[in-house]
Amino acid sequence: MIEILMNSWRPALEVLILAFGIYHVLNFMRGTRGAPVVTGFIVVLLGLTLLTVVLDLVVLRWLMATFFVFIAMAFLVIFQPEMRRMFAQLGNQSMFQAQHQQRENIEVVIEAAENLAEARIGAVIAMERTIQLPEVVEVGIVVDCEATPEMLETIFFPNNAIHDGGVIIRGDRITHAACIFPLTNQTNLSKTLGTRHRCSIGLSEETDAAVVVISEETASIGYAYKGQLTRNVTPQELRSFLSSVLVSRRRPKTLGFRIRQSLAKHFPSWTLGDS
Numbered sequence: 701m702i703e704i705l706m707n708s709w710r711p712a713l714e715v716l717i718l719a720f721g722i723y724h725v726l727n728f729m730r731g732t733r734g735a736p737v738v739t740g741f742i743v744v745l746l747g748l749t750l751l752t753v754v755l756d757l758v759v760l761r762w763l764m765a766t767f768f769v770f771i772a773m774a775f776l777v778i779f780q781p782e783m784r785r786m787f788a789q790l791g792n793q794s795m796f797q798a799q800h801q802q803r804e805n806i807e808v809v810i811e812a813a814e815n816l817a818e819a820r821i822g823a824v825i826a827m828e829r830t831i832q833l834p835e836v837v838e839v840g841i842v843v844d845c846e847a848t849p850e851m852l853e854t855i856f857f858p859n860n861a862i863h864d865g866g867v868i869i870r871g872d873r874i875t876h877a878a879c880i881f882p883l884t885n886q887t888n889l890s891k892t893l894g895t896r897h898r899c900s901i902g903l904s905e906e907t908d909a910a911v912v913v914i915s916e917e918t919a920s921i922g923y924a925y926k927g928q929l930t931r932n933v934t935p936q937e938l939r940s941f942l943s944s945v946l947v948s949r950r951r952p953k954t955l956g957f958r959i960r961q962s963l964a965k966h967f968p969s970w971t972l973g974d975s
Contacts, residue, residue, distance in 0.1 A: 737778065745771075805847060805872050806942045810935050812852035813914055813921050822916035823856040824866035824881065824896050827946065831907040833868045833879075840865050840878030847874045866899065866911075882906055884927070897931075900924040910945045912938065 752761040855877050865878035881899035900911040904924040911924040922931040
């Protein structure tokens with residue numbers, strides 16, 4: 701028995717490491733524009749692998765083994781934006797700010813968004829998280845001033861020379877204005893969406909920023925995150941979204957917690973401890 705355990709701990713460790721890595725990659729990809737592609741890629745790969753094993757297809761197995769490197773390179777190319785965002789988050793965890801400061805920043809953006817929507821002034825406000833936005837977008841004018849509702853309203857005022865384009869907020873400061881954000885490549889969007897909404901989606905696809913967009917045509921407020929656009933939100937809904945994204949209220953649930961949570965649904969008598 702001891703010999704069996706000594707010989708099996710390495711494969712068990714490898715399985716755990718792979719499961720941990722795959723779980724976190726899929727969890728990160730969930731909700732992004734690349735999620736359906738990842739699902740399809742995995743289904744096709746697993747289907748071909750199962751087919752070659754069950755039917756003993758030697759040629760197909762040899763082709764998959766030979767072109768595995770090219771498949772991996774194709775995966776890196778297809779999901780380059782998502783992987784860049786994932787590694788950037790891993791390398792910039794120290795950028796998160798204190799909760800009270802983030803809440804103040806959120807209130808500044810919400811107040812400015814309400815006033816701009818009431819005045820029917822269009823705007824795009826990108827709140828930077830872990831990825832440095834100037835490295836991704838075409839930067840306009842360096843502002844570097846304190847983020848206040850009055851300053852945001854002044855920047856987007858139609859007669860202002862720098863009103864056209866987006867604004868980048870880093871922490872409690874407006875770093876850049878008149879920025880050109882990347883347009884989305886999505887083709888299934890409504891034809892009524894203008895450039896502001898399309899560039900807000902595009903920036904959220906390329907980075908992990910929370911992008912607030914105000915429409916001058918409909919005087920409505922929306923936000924884009926991870927390639928998904930939500931329109932016609934109330935200030936309360938905007939506050940709830942920004943708080944969930946920018947303010948870390950509690951530790952994320954670990955894999956062990958999720959497993960125990962799933963078991964507790966089937967065995968209610970079990971006690972679900974915190975993880």
